[in-house]
Amino acid sequence: MRDDEIAAVRVELEAFVAGVFASLPRKDQRAKGKKDGPSSPCVARQYSGTLGKIGNCQIGVSVHAATDAASCPLDWRLFVPESWDDACADTNEDAARIQERRAWAGIPDTVRGHRGGCRLRGNHRVPPGPERTEHPVRARGQSLHQRPQRRGRARARPLCRPRARGTDRYRQKPSSLRELALAAGRKELHQATWRHGTKTGPGNRTAAMKSRFLALRIRPANRDIPLLExxxxxxxxxxxxxxxxxxSPTDYWISDLxxxxARKTLVRLAKMRWRIEHDYRELKTGLGLSHFEGRSFTGWHRHVTLVTAAHLFITRLRLTNPKATGAA
Incomplete structure (x- = not known):
């Protein structure tokens, strides 16, 4: 299967997703797979949430269509780390060695992506539906969108007028998310319901999943965040x-929506992550997302596209005929 054939299959899958899902908020996600040896395309020593440490692994970035009932990947891209980009080599010898690795793995010369991570939205074909995205914001080397911060350790600045160029840009030192939340106080809290579950009780007969939330406008403080003009x-x-x-708050998110x-929209999108996590577990354990053992860039994308097709088939069956029995 060539690159153009893979792209054509993904177009068909996206159109099918648009017909299955009623609303399509989209979220970024990263899948990490442990690898032994340096031969797999784009494999490098990098942080893996699955391993809980830095290890030899590949990172796949995906965009998902998601609702409260289901989610499905729409597009995939294998993350290209700096060690696989000859433009980042320190010497001509290193550049030549990286070019040889890229050619052997079949990575197109136009495929880069280590700078700020993979950006799928810029060239992703979006099926019909409301465009609701939540971009990742980096702080302390982690993507806060991707992983909620339970201790509020990321640094941020309150909205204030910066000083003129040539001086200290901000009068205030950056504060942690926890400090900003505590400074705002409980008076800024609002209760929000993000969905209805299945466990009812005497005090919750509708199985409403709700909590209290605080939403503030801030400026995340991190040297990796590009400045405005x-x-x-x-x-x-x-x-x-x-x-x-x-x-104090137990979970934190940062979003550039x-x-x-609306606060209700922020809460709904933040809490929708559980659905994608559930489906990622199904992709890995039931459909073989992490079972790819090939050595080519195109082969990896072919593999994840076929896994996506299988996942979409199962998702559609679950939504339309949840009690269907499998073949003997």
Whole structure:
């Protein structure tokens, strides 16, 4: 299967997804697979959430269509680390060695992507539906969108007017998310329901899943975040979940959704991550997402495309005929 044939199959899958799902908010996700040896395309020593440490692995970036009932991958890209980019080599000898590895793995010369991570949205074909995305924001080397911060250790600045160029840009030192939440106080909390589950009780007959949330506009402080044209840090949303019986927030998210985004929408998209995590477990354990043992860049994309097709078939069957029995 050639690259153009893989792209054609993904177009068909996206059109099918648009017909199955009623609404299509989209979220980024990363799949990490442990690898032994240096021969697999784009394999490198990098952090893996599956391993819980830095290890030899590949990282696949995906865009998902997601609802409260189901999710499905729409597009995939194998992350190209710096060690696989000859433009980042320190010497001509290193560049030649990397070019040889890229040619052997069949990585096109136009495929880069280590700078700031893979950006799928710029060239991703979006099926019909509302465009709701949540971009990753980096702080302390982690993607806060991808993994909620339970201790509020990421640094950020409150919205304030920066000083002129040539001086210290901000009068205030960056604060942690926890410090910003505590400074705002409980008076800024609002209760929000993100979905209805299946466990009812005397005090919750509708099985509403709800909690109290705080939403603030901040400027994430990190040297890896590109500055705006005027030299200031871009604004972002900080969302914090603060249960009634807790002395401080328990979970944090950062998102660069527009400033007029409703708090309820922020909460719904943040909590929708559980659905994608559930489906990722199904992709890996039931459909063989992490079973690829090939040595080519095109082969990896062919493999994840076929896994996506199988996952979409199962998802459609679960939504339309949940009690269907499998073949003997």
């Amino acid at each position: 005027d030299g200031t840090l871009p604004e972002a949303w900080m969302l914090a979940e603060w249960p009634a019986n807790e002395p 527009p400033a007029d985004t």
